[in-house]
Amino acid sequence: MRRVTFLLVAAAILVCGSSAEDKKTLIVTAITHGSRVNERTTYHTTPGQSTTDCSGTGTDSGAGTMRIRMDCDTTTTPAKTTPMTTRTTDVSEKVIDSENMVYTIACTDRPNVLAAAIVGAAAAGRTDGGGGGTLAGSGNCVPLTDGDRYETEIKGTTMWVHALKGGNQGKAVKIKYKILDIRKLTPQANDQCRGDERDTSEVWRLGRSLGEKDNEIADAIQTHGVCSVLIYLHGEADGKTPPPQQPQARAVSTPAMPLPSTSLGQEATAQSSPRSKSLDLAKRFHQHLRDFLDFSGSHRNEREEYEISMGLSVVAEHTAERLDSISALLEVYENISSSADRVRIQPLIKSDVLRYSKYIERSIPELDGDVANTKLPAVASAGDRMKQDLRDAKAFLDSLQTSLE
16 A cells, blocks of 8 residues: 555656646747727526416305405516626737747636626526626736736746736736747848837847837837837947937936937938838838738638638738839939929829828728727737838828928
C-alpha cells in the first residue's frame, strides 16, 4: 500500500513539473487593441390565468324544492413579459516581446451562464411588475494600454496577461487570452513606412531605447503621425538629426523628446508633400486589402464572415486605386514648371479629388455595417483602423482642393 501511495505522489509531481515546464514567461508591450460590445435581449413570457371561487347556501322550501344562493369571485392574473439583456465584450490585442515576435490575442467577457439562469428565473417570478435587467461579465477581459509592458504566461495557444483593472492603481487581474496568430516582426526601411502596427511598435521600441518618455512618444504619434515620428527617431538613432538651435529655450522647459516641437513639424512637412501623403495613404489601404483577403481566406467555409471580409477588401482596393490615381496626377502637376499649364490642369485634378472624396464618404457607412455584423474581433479591429484611415484620406482630399495653386 505504501509503495502504491509513493508511486501516485511521484506521478503527481512529474505531471505538475511537466505542466510548469510547458509554460513560458514573457514581458510584452501592448501595440494596438480593438474592442466591441454585443448585446442580446431575450423575452420570457409568463402566461396569464384566471381562477374562480364560489360559495353558497341552500334553503329547503318544502315539497322537495331547494333554494340555493351562490357568490363567486374571479381573480385574473394577466400575462407578463420580462426582458433580459445579456452583454458580452470582445477584445483583440497585438503585443510584442523582446525578440520582436508579435502575438495577436483575443478574449471575450461574457456573463456566467448559471447566474444568468438564476436572475432570469427570479425576474420572471416577480409579481410587482418589475423584473428584467442587464447581465454582463466580470469585466476582466478589458483592453490593455498601448505602450505599457505586461508580464505574461504562455502555454499552447493560451496567454495569461497580468494587468491592473481600471488603471495602474486598480486591482490585479489575470486575463486569459486565446492566441490567434504569432509572427516575427521584420525590420523595414523608412521609405516603406505604412503607419501600421509594425511601424507603431518600432516607434515605441526605438523611442524607449533613446530614453524618451512614454507620454511624449504617445503625444508625438498623435500630433505628427507614426511615419513622421519613425523617420525622426531613425535620424536621432543614426546621429543625423541636428540638435535644436535654441539652447536657452530648451534649458527652460523643453521635454526630453523634441517630437512635438516646431523643428519636427518643419521636418515632417518636408517629408509630407501632397504626393508623398497620397502615396502613404495608398500604402495603408494596400495593406488593408492584404489583411482582409487573408481574413476571407481563413474563413472561406464561414459564408457570412467570408462575405464581410471580401466586402471590406473591396472598399480597401477601390480606395487604394483612387489614391494611386491622385498620386500620379500630383506627380505630373509637381513636374510642370509653366504656371499657365498648371492652371489648365488644376480643374482636372480638383474634379477627380472631389469625386474620390465623395466615394470615400459613401464608403464609411458601408464599412460600419460590415464591422457591426462580424463576429470576429480581429476583423472588427481591422475595420475600425481602416475607418480611421478613410477619414484621414477624406480630410487629405478635402484639404487638397484648397491647397492647389
